[in-house]
Every structure is written in C-alpha cells, then in structure tokens.
Amino acid sequence: MASAKLVILTGAGISAESGLSTFRDAGGIWAQHAVEDVATPDGFARDPDLVHWFYNARRQAAADVSPNAAHHALARLEREHKGEVVIITQNVDALHEAAGSALVIHMHGALSGALCATCDYRWPAPLAMHTNDPCPACAAPTARPDVVWFGETPYQMEAIWSHLEEADIFAAIGTSGNVYPAAAFAQHAGRAGAHTVELNLEASANVRDFAELRHGPAGVTVPPWVDELLNQ
Template identity: 65%
Template structure:
C-alpha cells in the first residue's frame, strides 16, 4: 500500500488552455508580477489586482479538465494506497477532474479571503474592491492567492506527507519556485522514489531518480496505468 505524493504545476493545466506564469502572451505578459502578485502591488492599486484575478477567474472557469487531471483522480480512486495531490495551481481543474485529496498550496481563484480576520468564502466571478467580509464585516476582501513574499498554505501537512511518501512525483513544474522546488530533496531524504513528468527537465530535474518527458495528457495517464498495473 504505497503512499504517493504528487506536486503539480502550471504545465498540467496548460493543455486545458490556462497560460503559464512564463507565457509570452496573455494576462501575465501584460502585467508586471510586482504589480499583480505581491502584497505591495495590492496595497498600491487594489483595483488593478482585483481586476487581474477577475480575468483569471473567468478564463479558468471556461477551461475544462484534461486527461492528466482525470488520470490523477482515477489514481486516487483506484490505487491500493494513499494519494495526495499538492498543486501550485490556483484553478479548480483538479477538483472538476475528480480529485478529492488535494491541497492548493498557492490558494484558489474561486476563494476570497478577509485580510483582517482570515475568513474565507466562495469568491464571486467578479470580485469588487473593498468588498465586505461576511464574517467580520471589514471591507478587506482580497483574492485568496498566495502572492510572492507570502507563506504557502498547509506547509506542515505537505512536509508530513512527503516525509511518509513512498513515491514523489512532480508534474508540469518549473523547479524555480520555492519551497515547492525543494520538495524533491525532502522526498529523497525520506527514502521516496522520485519521478519528474514534464515537457522538459526542470531547474531541479537532476535531483529526480527518473524523468518522463512529453505532454501531460499523454505521459500522466500512461504513468497512472503503470502504477495501477502494479497494484
């Protein structure tokens, strides 16, 4: 009964039409990261930041889960062991693909956060600047997104799962963003077998035991099939 921890990044959603952070076109290309993905940017121009995430939320809502998302959900359902997906993505394609045991370490587009009391609630498709928190009433709503300079969510739970994992897999990640880029080293120290599934080797690709390269919609279902055949 092997324990599998899977880290997913932008590459798994790219084939669903959701652009990556480093895309040369689209929303990210039109904005500086400092302006739309930092607490300082939100403090300077909350209207710009809220509108940016309104647009991202709309684009994500129009996307559909692809074969890679669905394969991971099938693995969770059919594997004779534990499967945890830790995603850096803020879209909900894993959930819509069927995954249930899931951590959004960088937050979620469909969630709103009160900057005063930390209450969370379902974000409307179009958030308003200064929207009131339904819990404390403060006009301090913000996108429930982990911005640069902020601590990712549920890190204790993630590191605990990695320390117990038999298999650690990173799918569609760049290996440039920490702490997620350090997960493979943690998994290796814990004795896990490590695998990278990506279009090309990531910045930390040399730290993995094995790599399978190609589009996620092809490589991920094939890997899931291989695991289920072993069960």
C-alpha cells in the same frame, strides 16, 4: 507497491494543456503585467482595482476550461490505487477537483476563495470581486483573493512536509523547478526514501533531484504512468 503512498506535486504545466496561461507564457495574461503589481501584498495596497481585475480575469478563464487527460488520469489513480494518493498543487484553479480528485492541497490558495485582509475570514469568491467589497464576518472593505502572493507563506506547509516524508513515490508534474519551497520537495522526499519521478514538458531546473524522468506533455506522459502504477 500496491499500497504505496503517492505524493504528487502539480504545477502550471498540467493546466496549460487545458488552455490556462502559465506565468512564463509570452502571450498570456501574466505577460501583460509586472508580478510586483498584481501578485504581491504591496501591489494590492497600491492598486487594488488592478489586482481585482487581474484575478477576476483569471477566475473567468478558469471557469471556461475543462480538465485534461492528465487531470483525469490522476483522479483515476486516486480512485483505483489501494494506497493513499495526495495531490499538492501550485495551481489556483479547480481542475483537479473537476476531474474527480478529492485529496488536493492547494498550497497557493484558490481562485474560488475570498479572504478578508482584516480578520482572515474566508468565503467563496464570486466570479467578480471588487475593491471595497465588505467581509461577510467583520464588514471591513478589505476583501482580497484567497491566493498566496509572492512574499507570503504557502498554505499547509506542515502537512505537506509530513506527506513528503511519508511518501513511497513522489512525482512532480508540469513544474519548472524554479519556485521555492516546491522546488525542494523532490529532494526532501528523496532523502526520506521516496522514489522520485519528474513528468514535465522538458527538464526542470531541479532535474538532478529525480531518479526517473519522463519528458513530454502531461496529457501524453501522465496517463501511461498511472496505468503502470495501477498494474504493478
């Protein structure tokens, strides 16, 4: 398997160990607001000030943390593995890139990006965005975070399905298995012939789709798994 294609899905669990709140954390930023108010197009239309405040807080939190052992292990895997390594992340932070990973698909967008809701122009987001910020391309006062909200289609899905069908090994790290379409990735890759591995704090909702299970914190389970892959 020295030249195997590895496709790796990462979720909020991998970044939680760096100090970022997950969607289900009782005391985190998500717990303070209803999803419908801060992570949907309708919520943004109702109260753009609240949505910008929410994502400004998330952007600041992400800027204040560093990659952990799991992020660094995956970056090492990409550097040293002789085959292709593709990371598909549900996370909107840049911790994979900060650790050194180059081929990262942000299926839910990124806190570092801004998007014009009028003309779809994209540009680097400042640390704080505000209601009525003008688009650099069309000047419309409709700037929003370039993140995928509930009810919107994740980015690069055609490329993602292709990567899954080409994978020799598919791994899901720090994911709950509750959010689609990502929850279907293991089954899709497995049907195409990939060996499927779950590395999660505990069994996910779709644990039955995995041939191999490694449960525990990502910072504990991912580095030895990477060592095993590189030593095969």
